[in-house]
Amino acid sequence: MPATEFIERVGLNVSDHLSANEFLSLAREKGIGKEHLQRFALAEFQSQEAEFTAYGLLLSRFPHEVPGGFFSFVGHELMKARHRMVSGLAPALGMSPDEMRRMPRLEPVRRFTEFISWVALHAGAGEAALLARTDFTLWCNTCAVLADVLREAQDTPVEAVAYIDAYRENPPEVADGVLQVIEYGRAQHEPDEWITRSAVRMEPALRAWWRAVATSG
Numbered sequence: 001m002p003a004t005e006f007i008e009r010v011g012l013n014v015s016d017h018l019s020a021n022e023f024l025s026l027a028r029e030k031g032i033g034k035e036h037l038q039r040f041a042l043a044e045f046q047s048q049e050a051e052f053t054a055y056g057l058l059l060s061r062f063p064h065e066v067p068g069g070f071f072s073f074v075g076h077e078l079m080k081a082r083h084r085m086v087s088g089l090a091p092a093l094g095m096s097p098d099e100m101r102r103m104p105r106l107e108p109v110r111r112f113t114e115f116i117s118w119v120a121l122h123a124g125a126g127e128a129a130l131l132a133r134t135d136f137t138l139w140c141n142t143c144a145v146l147a148d149v150l151r152e153a154q155d156t157p158v159e160a161v162a163y164i165d166a167y168r169e170n171p172p173e174v175a176d177g178v179l180q181v182i183e184y185g186r187a188q189h190e191p192d193e194w195i196t197r198s199a200v201r202m203e204p205a206l207r208a209w210w211r212a213v214a215t216s217g
Contacts (some may be wrong), residue, residue: 126185
């Protein structure tokens with residue numbers, strides 16, 4: 001079985017994911033104010049905390065150059081986003097990173113971080129890599145559209161547009177590199193049924209995440 005078949009098994013429908021995105025719909029219909037951008041920034045900041053730990057742990061669990069290189073790249077991309085957050089987006093929204101570290105999580109954000117943490121501890125290399133690819137595919141496509149919408153809106157801070165727009169492209173190191181990691185995992189006897197088991201949960205997890213940040217109050 002070619003590694004590409006596992007990607008096809010996940011069955012991502014990006015158009016449906018975008019149509020169901022309540023934050024994006026809100027931005028198109030009514031506009032996104034400072035409160036919603038703050039909710040987005042906080043949820044993103046809190047999710048990054050779990051992802052840093054997760055991909056660091058995956059790197060330590062799978063130090064071979066194929067999965068290790070993949071997980072190291074993902075972790076580096078996340079850290080670049082964190083630097084954009086603390087130097088650009090958070091200050092523009094009047095948010096302190098130190099305060100953000102202590103703030104409570106929305107329930108869907110908490111579930112998302114627990115999901116990522118479970119993957120870090122229990123997933124095989126191919127499974128974790130396919131989860132990351134699925135995450136990047138959905139996230140980057142969403143951010144590309146959202147950045148375009150926000151760019152046309154009045155009073156949207158340029159830092160918010162810049163932060164979201166930086167996610168526009170799904171890096172080939174993730175989109176294509178996953179295939180080598182899947183092949184590595186299978187060569188190490190990672191069960192085929194494991195490889196897609198976490199990736200298929202990513203779309204509903206992200207859908208709930210976006211719904212939470214779109215909700216006022």
